[in-house]
Amino acid sequence: MEILDIADVARRSGIPASTLRFYEELGLIASIGRRGLRRIYAPDVLLQLGLIALGRSAGFSLEEIKGMFGPDGQPALSRAQWQAKAEELDAHIRQLVKLRDVIHHVADCPAPRHLECEQFQQLISAAIASRRQDTGPISVTASSSRAGMRKPRNRSK
Template sequence: MSELDISQVARQTGLRASTLRYYEERGLITAVGRRGLKRLFEEQVIERLAMIALGQAAGFTLDEIAAMFGDSDQPRIERDRLLEKADELDQSIRRLTAMRDGLRHAADCPHPRHMDCPKFQRIVNAAARGALTRSRTPNLTPHPKQR
């Protein structure tokens, strides 16, 4: 089995050596030894780092990713947790779509002043209610007084 030193792993993955050391400190990867002052890793670390990157891209925290790996090389991914994360991504997509549409409307709005536009006022009110923050899905329906 071939071993890679930390600089080779960094070069192949595009990660900084400091990130690799941090991942090792967090228990996400494990060095198998040293060559001089350089940490050595088994080749499989590349695949594990790819799984970590995938988990992060999906919005999992490093703690959640570490729990998925536990002490084994193969991740134990709870399917219910994947469905929860997919639902969270759906909410983010809806929020970002509403923000994108609001920005496009504001850019193309026919009203001379944005605050004269009922749709723009709904967007501002949604932001004031916190509906455009990460944890909530926007509700851009008009307030009863604006209908």
Template sequence: MDIATVSSKSGFNPSTLRYYEKLGLIHSTGRKGLRRQYAPNVLNKLSIISLGRLAGLSLSEISTMFNENDELAIDRVLLTQKTLEIDAQIKRLKVVRDSLKHVATCPQASHLECPSFQKMLKSVKSYLS
């Protein structure tokens, strides 16, 4: 597959594909004229890279998920740590969401007089300390 086909099928810009190749995340099989050529399995690897980025992994962390033979070698400890970080982020975001919902619909004349709002402020302070 040439770089244009890989770009079209994967959704990655050709410049991103060249950057990933420079980093060693993907490898071309050669050139046909001026166009880089890739093996069909590059699409699976790009999907794994996308999943890693979506999960918040750096490109360096993603590169450790492949062994020297370019086979998938998942770092379960790293992924477990990342899930804990995501869980903590979800918890924080739920507090923010609930706070915003309450502020938007609170019937009190002053939010500072609202007991629920005061409780939320204390909750937010605990995340910041």
């Protein structure tokens, strides 16, 4: 069974060693042991890191990701919670698709002032609207991150 040291993991994942230690400290990943002082890793960790990067790019915080997968990389949510996450992500994707439409419009529309262009206004309104009713039962774990005209008094802690 192949094992990796921190430099291998860094090289193969593209993530700096300092970040790997940081992630371990947070409990996001774990080394399978030490050789002397030095961490050694199972190749699995590369998959986990991929998952973390993916989650980050979807706007999940490290805390959220930690809640979804334990340091062993095992899913740690109920089926319903996973379904809710998928739903959340879907909503996010729909929003990004709308933004992409806006961008395409901007790239093509010759209007002098976009804010006065009917179509532009409608695209934005639609995009905003799709975010508007996020006062729903979704957001299982109070996903504190992921921007977007959040409600005032967002209270944390």
